[in-house]
Amino acid sequence: MNIEQGSLINSNSITFECETGNYHTFCPISCVAWLYQKIEDSFFLVIGTKTCGYFLQNALGVMIFAEPRYAMAELEEADISAHLNDYMELKRLCTLIKKDRNPSVIFWIGTCTTEIIKMDLEGIAPKLENELGVPIIVARANGLDYAFTQGEDTVLAALAQTFGKKSTTSDNGTKSENTPNLVIFGSVPNSVVYELGNELKTYGIEIKGWLPAKRYTEFPILNEKDFVCGVNPYLSRTATTLMRRRKCQLIGSPFPIGPDGTKAWIEKICSVFNKPTPGLNDREEKAWKNLESYLKLLRGKSVFFMGDNLLEISLARFFIKCGMSVYEIGIPYLDKRYQGGELALLEKTCKEMGTFLPVIVEKPDNYNQLNRIKDLHPDLVITGMAHANPLEARGINTKWSVEFTFSQIHGFTNAKNILELISKPLQRQTTFKELGWKNYHTLV
Amino acid sequence: MKLAYWMYAGPAHIGTLRIATSFRKVHAIMHAPLGDDYFNVMRSMLERKRDFTPVTASVVDRHVLARGSQEKVIQNIKRKDKEEQPDLVLLTPTCTSSILQEDLQNFVNRASQDSKADVLLADVNHYRVNELQAADRTLEQVIKFYLEKAEKDNSIFSKKTEKPSVNILGPCNLGFHVHHDIAELKRLFKDLSITINTIIPEGASIDELKKLPQAWFNIVPYREVGLLSAQHLEKNYDMPFISTTPIGIVETANFIRQIQTLLKQLGQNVNFEKYIDLQTRFVSQSAWFSRSIDCQNLAGKTAVVFGDATHTVAITKILSQEMGVRVLVAGTYCKPEEIWFRKEISKYCEDILITDDHNLVGDIIAKLEPSAIFGTQMERHIGKRLNIPCGVISAPVHIQNFPLSYRPFMGYEGSNQIADLIYNSFTLGMEDHLLEIFGGHDTKDISSSTLSNENIWEIEAENELKRIPGFVRGKIKRNVEKFAKINNLNKITLDVMHACKEAGNMQ
Numbered sequence: 046m047n048i049e050q051g052s053l054i055n056s057n058s059i060t061f062e063c064e065t066g067n068y069h070t071f072c073p074i075s076c077v078a079w080l081y082q083k084i085e086d087s088f089f090l091v092i093g094t095k096t097c098g099y100f101l102q103n104a105l106g107v108m109i110f111a112e113p114r115y116a117m118a119e120l121e122e123a124d125i126s127a128h129l130n131d132y133m134e135l136k137r138l139c140t141l142i143k144k145d146r147n148p149s150v151i152f153w154i155g156t157c158t159t160e161i162i163k164m165d166l167e168g169i170a171p172k173l174e175n176e177l178g179v180p181i182i183v184a185r186a187n188g189l190d191y192a193f194t195q196g197e198d199t200v201l202a203a204l205a206q207t208f209g210k211k212s213t214t215s216d217n218g219t220k221s222e223n224t225p226n227l228v229i230f231g232s233v234p235n236s237v238v239y240e241l242g243n244e245l246k247t248y249g250i251e252i253k254g255w256l257p258a259k260r261y262t263e264f265p266i267l268n269e270k271d272f273v274c275g276v277n278p279y280l281s282r283t284a285t286t287l288m289r290r291r292k293c294q295l296i297g298s299p300f301p302i303g304p305d306g307t308k309a310w311i312e313k314i315c316s317v318f319n320k321p322t323p324g325l326n327d328r329e330e331k332a333w334k335n336l337e338s339y340l341k342l343l344r345g346k347s348v349f350f351m352g353d354n355l356l357e358i359s360l361a362r363f364f365i366k367c368g369m370s371v372y373e374i375g376i377p378y379l380d381k382r383y384q385g386g387e388l389a390l391l392e393k394t395c396k397e398m399g400t401f402l403p404v405i406v407e408k409p410d411n412y413n414q415l416n417r418i419k420d421l422h423p424d425l426v427i428t429g430m431a432h433a434n435p436l437e438a439r440g441i442n443t444k445w446s447v448e449f450t451f452s453q454i455h456g457f458t459n460a461k462n463i464l465e466l467i468s469k470p471l472q473r474q475t476t477f478k479e480l481g482w483k484n485y486h487t488l489v
Numbered sequence: 490m491k492l493a494y495w496m497y498a499g500p501a502h503i504g505t506l507r508i509a510t511s512f513r514k515v516h517a518i519m520h521a522p523l524g525d526d527y528f529n530v531m532r533s534m535l536e537r538k539r540d541f542t543p544v545t546a547s548v549v550d551r552h553v554l555a556r557g558s559q560e561k562v563i564q565n566i567k568r569k570d571k572e573e574q575p576d577l578v579l580l581t582p583t584c585t586s587s588i589l590q591e592d593l594q595n596f597v598n599r600a601s602q603d604s605k606a607d608v609l610l611a612d613v614n615h616y617r618v619n620e621l622q623a624a625d626r627t628l629e630q631v632i633k634f635y636l637e638k639a640e641k642d643n644s645i646f647s648k649k650t651e652k653p654s655v656n657i658l659g660p661c662n663l664g665f666h667v668h669h670d671i672a673e674l675k676r677l678f679k680d681l682s683i684t685i686n687t688i689i690p691e692g693a694s695i696d697e698l699k700k701l702p703q704a705w706f707n708i709v710p711y712r713e714v715g716l717l718s719a720q721h722l723e724k725n726y727d728m729p730f731i732s733t734t735p736i737g738i739v740e741t742a743n744f745i746r747q748i749q750t751l752l753k754q755l756g757q758n759v760n761f762e763k764y765i766d767l768q769t770r771f772v773s774q775s776a777w778f779s780r781s782i783d784c785q786n787l788a789g790k791t792a793v794v795f796g797d798a799t800h801t802v803a804i805t806k807i808l809s810q811e812m813g814v815r816v817l818v819a820g821t822y823c824k825p826e827e828i829w830f831r832k833e834i835s836k837y838c839e840d841i842l843i844t845d846d847h848n849l850v851g852d853i854i855a856k857l858e859p860s861a862i863f864g865t866q867m868e869r870h871i872g873k874r875l876n877i878p879c880g881v882i883s884a885p886v887h888i889q890n891f892p893l894s895y896r897p898f899m900g901y902e903g904s905n906q907i908a909d910l911i912y913n914s915f916t917l918g919m920e921d922h923l924l925e926i927f928g929g930h931d932t933k934d935i936s937s938s939t940l941s942n943e944n945i946w947e948i949e950a951e952n953e954l955k956r957i958p959g960f961v962r963g964k965i966k967r968n969v970e971k972f973a974k975i976n977n978l979n980k981i982t983l984d985v986m987h988a989c990k991e992a993g994n995m996q
Contacts, residue, residue: 066548067565072524092490094584094615095500100527102495119491122616125588134490141492157522157585161554188522189550236953240987335993412545412572431529431542438539458991486539 059392059402061379066408069431070353070377071104071447072097073186073196074154077115078105079451080200083232086260088148089115090138092166093156114146120158127162132169136176143179150261152200155185180261182207192377194279194354194450197232201256202282205230206290208256209266225294226253227314228265230283231276233455235259240456241276241301244311248320256283272296274314276455278387279355281380297383299390301455302356303363303463304332309390332457336367339464342471344368346424349417352376352409353429354450358384360427361403362391363463370400372421375409425467438485442470495847495867497797497822497885502583503528504623504714505611506544508631509579511661511690516543516575516606518565520558520586520593523548535891536662545569549585557589562596570604576695577607577631584615607695609634621713621797622825624661628690629717632698636725639699646703647726653752653759654684656704656722658730659715660691665800665884666898667691670710673897677735681748681761689718702726706751710734710899712799713823735899736803737907738769738776739810773901775908779811787915788813793854795819795842795864796883798826800898802833804863804882807907809837814911817857818842820850847871861914866890880914947982954986 077089186196254265274296298313352375509517547565601608639645686704707730709715719730735744808814820842862879872879972989
């Protein structure tokens with residue numbers, strides 16, 4: 046599964062580069078946006094400054110008005126200079142939250158500021174947990190260490206340490222203790238949970254539980270030796286925690302994004318459980334057939350990923366399979382072990398499709414990337430909103446990368462959503478082009 | 490610590506960045522962790538800017554935390570100097586850098602030795618000032634720096650212009666209807682035969698700053714940003730300034746009369762009374778509109794106004810003195826403006842509220858049940874929840890408050906716009922009310938428009954259906970039912986829904 050380091054130096058394999066890390070991305074605290082919706086009985090408290098609050102309020106747009114189950118514990122000068130006692134302050138706020146919302150769990154999201162002033166969140170949490178009677182989970186989703194979707198990774202990794210520990214309680218006789226169970230990790234919408242579960246059920250595999258589940262109180266029980274498998278490419282810490290702390294066995298595979306990824310994911314899991322997968326190829330084929338109308342448009346087009354959400358490699362692999370070519374895959378952080386299966390599939394896909402292998406640029410430099418985009422003039426740039434409008438003004442099609450994070454993209458049927466997203470900018474045929482208005486930037 | 494869900498004014502560095510990016514050829518470098526450059530997204534999205542936002546981060550990561558920024562900030566400044574060749578690089582501290590307490594001034598000093606651009610450290614403290622105060626300070630700082638520089642090399646324009654001229658201080662990007670207001674001010678000054686010397690900072694280059702003293706006087710159209718600069722120019726260059734905001738017929742007249750007085754003191758024989766009279770009665774429609782029979786309906790209607798100090802004061806005065814609306818509460822989140830705010834407005838409203846807690850604002854609105862609210866996007870949402878119409882009159886705002894069409898708030902055209910805004914808010918309220926009395930013309934129930942009612946929805950499937958956003962739910966329900974009918978299924982389960990989705994029939 047793991048790519049042999051030695052084989053990478055060969056010119057037929059993927060090139061890895063690392064730049065300055067001067068790129069635009071969302072702060073990892075943005076994960077509260079989808080996690081509070083996923084875990085229905087949770088409350089997320091982001092302990093940070095006005096800067097964090099301002100980001101959340103603007104990035105999450107209208108969600109903020111829907112009485113969300115998250116809030117800022119806004120640090121003031123007295124907190125920074127330790128004139129106020131962190132413990133007392135957090136106790137006051139969490140008591141209030143408990144009274145108003147009565148959540149089953151409170152997540153504390155540590156930020157850059159709590160890191161710098163070394164607020165001992167992990168130390169305070171257990172004490173307060175006892176006093177309040179509400180579990181408190183601490184996740185350090187800060188911009189010093191992580192980018193965007195890695196926020197979810199920190200939260201799930203924190204959960205992975207403790208959830209479902211009591212394996213000896215109330216044996217209902219439903220599960221025998223000797224066969225290892227399968228737990229899937231990664232936050233996806235409930236309909237995706239249902240769908241992926243169904244796919245595996247076809248081949249006689251029962252998913253015992255998901256991390257996270259719909260409710261904190263419904264989290265699955267996890268035993269040593271249980272199998273775990275990720276659905277998102279940015280969950281390397283969670284994977285590590287599950288392996289090292291919980292002694293689980295990680296099924297490393299490509300991620301179920303695109304029909305090819307989904308098939309590879311199912312196949313890999315089935316192979317671990319020694320289950321044959323009759324009809325899976327047909328299933329994939331059928332899925333591709335359903336995408337044909339998009340593929341017609343996409344074949345032969347080139348893509349450039351500026352990189353900001355760690356979904357890039359899976360998406361690039363899927364796009365190449367769709368007949369596109371990818372110049373560059375920018376990515377904030379690459380765990381070659383956790384993404385090993387995905388990288389191998391990417392390489393295989395390129396060979397299969399007879400296209401060149403893309404360059405993977407870790408910690409990209411947006412300024413340099415813009416120069417490369419200028420030279421390459423790709424058909425589509427997948428980028429953050431900071432660059433989208435200026436690029437469009439220069440006649441370059443863009444797709445806003447954040448939309449991939451907020452759409453349903455997993456499994457056979459949702460592949461359509463992904464292609465729908467990238468087809469839009471390519472499809473958008475207006476008569477402006479015929480009139481010669483391509484450039485909205487310089488006066489000619 | 491403060492439990493906060495929403496804030497009216499952003500953090501300090503946003504204010505600094507708004508000033509920096511309003512100038513041409515100024516580059517801001519934020520000393521900040523990854524992800525703090527969200528400002529670029531806002532500028533690119535809200536203002537739909539065609540250019541890349543000239544803001545980069547000198548990223549603070551673990552290494553910086555352990556060893557300090559060392560050469561990193563300096564390298565980044567030098568690099569931007571070469572790449573973009575800006576006139577000025579403004580190093581912008583953030584909440585993170587202010588607790589790291591690195592000697593940023595030292596970095597600035599060292600970097601400025603090797604770079605062509607001037608380099609400045611924005612002098613703002615994250616924990617003491619908010620976005621608006623920071624913008625005010627940064628503008629003053631930049632102006633001061635360049636005036637001193639111009640004085641040193643004798644390039645300052647200290648001689649007054651021949652004809653009356655004015656500087657407009659403070660308009661900057663991401664402001665509420667700023668571009669339209671600037672256009673309207675230009676028109677107004679043209680009508681008064683006053684030349685506009687400079688508009689600072691929006692669209693100005695650093696070079697223009699040395700021309701500041703040649704204007705006869707300054708105006709500060711928005712109270713929150715520009716006042717410090719105007720005071721500095723008054724003190725050091727003997728330039729008078731006017732900080733009245735020309736929003737609404739009465740205040741615009743007031744504004745013009747102040748200019749008249751000022752010009753008279755400077756030896757100009759001007760008389761704008763006729764202009765005011767003509768504009769008010771015939772060019773602008775809003776004075777007549779207030780008088781017209783339609784506006785009688787507004788008399789005695791109640792409103793709550795909340796926003797920044799400038800717009801709240803202006804709108805409250807319009808509602809009260811021009812429309813005859815009873816303003817129950819006027820409030821602002823601009824706490825530093827409290828004294829001025831109270832003084833300006835106490836005559837025109839029944840109560841005053843100074844807070845930055847949106848829950849308190851919401852509670853007060855719920856208790857008072859005004860016929861309309863005029864506020865920020867937050868009040869609009871409060872209004873939605875309480876079924877009270879709301880006109881948005883102040884930042885913070887969404888993308889729809891950056892209209893493409895001409896929508897000034899200032900001057901005579903601005904008064905037309907505001908009259909429409911106010912009147913439309915109230916009529917909508919009236920219409921809603923009538924609809925309620927007569928049972929309404931629209932039902933939100935989705936079951937009424939289905940093809941057949943013979944399908945039975947399983948609870949689980951129905952719950953899934955409920956999760957689908959309301960505006961497409963009816964359509965999806967119909968499609969699933971159609972799918973079930975075609976396939977001869979008379980019970981809709983979760984599986985049927987998914988089968989339907991897979992067949993591509995959901996949408």
